[in-house]
């Protein structure tokens with residue numbers, strides 16, 4: 001009797017054990033399912049979320065956008081890419097054109113939209129008093145502001161056509177021989193002045209001449225300090241002869257636009273070095 005009661009008690013406690021194991025297992029399974037469904041929910045992109053991303057497509061990065069639409073990447077189309085590309089050098093920018101002994105312009109190249117600047121030397125011809133519109137306007141602002149600071153800056157030569165450059169170069173060759181002429185003047189097609197973006201400047205302090213003494217004048221110093229604010233750079237800086245191929249020319253400034261000019265000024269680099277940057 002005692003044994004059968006004990007057996008019964010054992011059976012009851014075993015049933016309780018089984019029941020509690022089942023309950024615990026069920027709880028664990030439920031918990032697992034809950035966690036699993038939560039995880040799946042966050043991993044899977046619901047259609048709504050996806051649609052929203054498509055709507056916001058203009059703000060996606062270029063690679064995201066092309067990934068979503070299957071379009072080919074185009075760096076200039078989206079606001080986001082404009083933002084991320086703003087630090088990058090836009091080599092297709094016409095104001096960043098490089099012209100030197102290895103990058104020649106054709107004899108037919110005439111820049112569009114030339115206009116005369118307001119302040120230029122008396123001897124400057126109608127042709128060479130001109131710059132491309134944007135550069136001319138920037139130069140007018142520059143000279144007006146310089147004047148306010150007591151620095152008189154004038155243009156002595158802006159645009160020079162292929163023909164004019166050829167005449168000048170031939171004159172130097174006939175007078176000094178080719179070797180010396182090459183150091184004094186650019187061969188036709190290799191002068192930056194043909195772009196209408198470069199200008200030689202001077203001031204009464206050096207009798208409107210092109211001389212390295214200009215660097216120490218009020219006008220020259222003002223130019224070194226401020227020209228970048230108007231989109232100009234000192235194109236052939238001191239100590240960069242090996243990069244530009246030209247000796248220091250404190251008078252020769254070149255319009256490249258404000259963005260490039262600021263980077264070039266801040267980093268103390270040349271246009272060539274700027275265009276090589278990533």
Ligand SMILES: [Zn+2]
Nearest residue numbers: 198199200252
């Ligand atoms: Zn020049």
